[in-house]
Amino acid sequence: LLDWLANELIKSNWSMKRIHYLIVTSEAYQRETSQGNHPATEKDPENRLYWRMNTGRMEAEVLRDSILNLAGKLERQMGGQELENNTVFTTFRRSLYYSCQPEDDGKSPLSMLFDGPDPTDCYRRTRTVIPQQALALTNSSLVHEIATLIRSTLTQQSNNSTLEESDITTVHSLFKLILSRQPSPAEAELCLSYIQNKDNQTNSEPTREKRLDSLIRILLNHNDFITIR
DSSP: OHHHHHHHHHHTTSOHHHHHHHHHTSTTTTOOSOOTTOTHHHHOTTOTTOSSOOOEEOOHHHHHHHHHHHTTOOBOOOOOOOBOGGGTTTOOBOGGGBOOOSSTTSSOHHHHHTTOOBTTBOSOOOOOOOHHHHHHHHHOHHHHHHHHHHHHHHHHHTTTSOHHHHHHHHHHHHIIIIISSOOOHHHHHHHHHHHTTOSOOOTTSOOHHHHHHHHHHHHHTSHHHHEEO
């Protein structure tokens, strides 16, 4: 396979873009992660023969760009000056435009938490799961801003509905937008109960808008959003 790819690289006038296209459009690359009732499940449970795609977590750049894209804030223009990592939470350029260097300021706060690239080791990235990742996706100023933007957009789209209908539509829209699937009946019921504050009606509870923002941040922490399948 490596010999064949090397030959294709030479024939395409050393175009790495052509090789990337070949890889990502191949049948092997586009296989699903689901095991289902595949006969190889018992014979090759560790997927050594790559009969399915392995699940994996989003890289730091993909995660940030995906969050920005959900709210329509990702700036897609190509080229431009390299950006400083201390602006990663306040600017909306694609993540590949932020500096990556061995010095102390060579990684953004998000990149340090979510296994960003190591400029001194380009072979393979680590994949970790640590509590600080969930805290960043819950408490960072960027995530709070994006949650408010998503909620505002969905609220405007359901202005002509009753409050009950609006909440149901909003829950289903959020799952479709963020997790690319519909909620299960149990998930929908739990989310509606939280949005409508059915368990606690005291005046000290957060407003409906704040609860919606909180639900959006919860879904951004969901395994189905962070995991690539």
